[in-house]
Amino acid sequence: MSGMRIPRAVLALAVGTALLTGCFADKKSAAPALPSSTCFGVFTPAELAPFMGSGEEVRVDSPDDLGVNVSRKYARCNIDVDGRSRFTASIDRRPAGHVIVWGSEVEKHRPDVLPYAEHSRLWDSGVALVVNCKAAEGDFDLMLFLDAVPDEVKPEERRPVFAALMKKFLAASRQQTNCGG
Structure with a gap:
């Protein structure tokens, strides 16, 4: 009789292990850790964490600052998690007074x-703005853009979150580019 109990115990252990393994395999991995300073030194990991989703490897491709000028016309920050784009921020310096056309990709939202x-x-997955800057070397416009995957942000909170991030991005951009208003 004891010979029959062992196979049942081994079978129960094997089935239990398989079920547990399946549960852990289906579980999403945690959000990856972000560097202490991201995207031009403007945003904190806590501010960007809701956009990172789950994954193992985060890659931040960004210059250290927003210092666009006459010779450096733009700067981009891209954050990828496991090879998928999760957050993008960009700043473009343009001649003052260009006509602003948002296009159907923005307007459809x-x-x-x-x-x-x-x-x-301002839409549910991003925000864009153009601001005129007064400067000693001549007026110019800055076009700022934020785009992200807001899966972890409640739908009713998405636009307020993007509006707050853009307000911070705009303040840093004005300071780092000597953009007077």
Whole structure:
């Protein structure tokens, strides 16, 4: 009789192990750790964590600052998790007074206008704005853009989160580019 109990115990152990392994295999891996300073030194890991999703490897491709000028016209920050783009921030310096055309890709998201930026568009997965800058070497425009995968952000919180991130991005951009208003 004891010979029959061992095979059942071994079978139960094998089935239990298989079930547990299946549970852990289906479980998403945790969000990857971000560096202490990301995207031009503007955003903190806590601010960007909701966009990272789950994964193992994070890659941040970004210059250290937003210092666009006459010779450096743009700067981009891309954050990928396991090879998938999760967050993008960009700044472009343009001649002052260019006509602003948002295009159908932005307009199809039924965007709002930011209360602090007349030439802006805010939607559920991003925000863009153009601001005119006064400078001793001549006026110029800055076009700022944030785009992310907001899966971990509640739908009703997405636009307020992007509006707050853009407000911080705009302040840092004005400071680092000597953009007077």
